[in-house]
Amino acid sequence: MRKLVPALALITALLASGAPARAEIRVMPEGNRNAEQPSVPGASVRRTKAGKSSFDAKYEKVRQLLATDSKLMGKIKSTARAYGIDPIHMVGAIVGEHTYNVDAYDRLQSYYVKAAAYAGNSFRFAYDGESIADFVDRPQFSVCAGKKGSYALWSCREGVWDKDFRGETVGGTSFPNNRFSAVFFQPFYAGQTFGLGQINPLTALMMTDTVARVSGYERLDENSAADVYKAIMDPDQSLAYMAAVIRHSIDVYRSVADVDISDNPGITATLYNIGNPDQRAAELAAKNRSGAAQWPEENYYGWLVNEKLTELKALL
Helix, strand or coil, X not given: CCCHHHHHHHHHHHHHHCCCCCCCCEECCCCCCCCCCCCCCHHHHHHHHHCCCCHHHHHHHHHHHHHHCHHHHHHXXXXXXXXXXXXXXXXXXXXXXXXXXXXXXXXXXXHHHHHHHHCCCCCCCEECCEEHHHHCCCHHHHHHCCCCCHHHHHHHHHHHHHHHHCCCEECCEECCCCCHXXXXXXXXXXXXXXXXXXXXXXXXXXXXXXXXXXXXXXXXXXXXXXXXXXXXXXHHXXXXXXXXXXXXXXHHHHHHHCEECCCCHHHHHHHHHHCCHHHHHHHHHHHHHHCCCCCCCCXXXXXXXXXXXXXXXXXX
């Protein structure tokens, strides 16, 4: 009981000083906010048609992979435990990615084989002959020098790209009006993601500190693109990065927007798909401060996860 005294004294002091009380955390319920599925992007529709498939067929294929591969499901569950999340969030992200973005392999082993094909290859993160290491050494990025941790550092660098370089000509070099990740981190073709978790190389660099701390994998370095690709294509490491991304989304919505999204896999799947959870949580917080409390909304990808939630939970 003695440990309670300082805490009670602190609360009393805060109340006496008139300091604002911490907003109550609202727990978002399960289910979709939209009665009908939001529109699926045309690129996803075209990609699926080009593969002579359908969203229903791709969903059934990935669901079947999860239902029949006990080794994969065991890895999902153990990884989810390590990151303190419900494994349904990882299942939802995998289902969404392989329904709308890529077609699932039939076996987990196929993902290992694909990852091995990238190991040892000489890849380089660069644009127009300038390596990413040289690029972030430009003076515009000095504002990021004091950032602690890989997520804060690379998020800062992404912000500098958007502010000072995206669509601009700087020092005689014309930079594309495109995402930082597409310009510098995807040498094969823009928009490409990889592996079981379909993780972007820039996302992996952001989450490498968390994954190193929780899962014990080696920290990734932007100067070793081959190691980054191996990490996001190897199923074991890919699952760790997936879990870290989901954990971060849950944490930032709770701390910034005062919303607990951990009971809504459709929302975590949506954030996994669209990215930028920090910015989106801040935007939701601003809306909630200026009017009636709102919930985050699922997109087409998260909508499917919530719509199929009973079926997906049965896999666990």
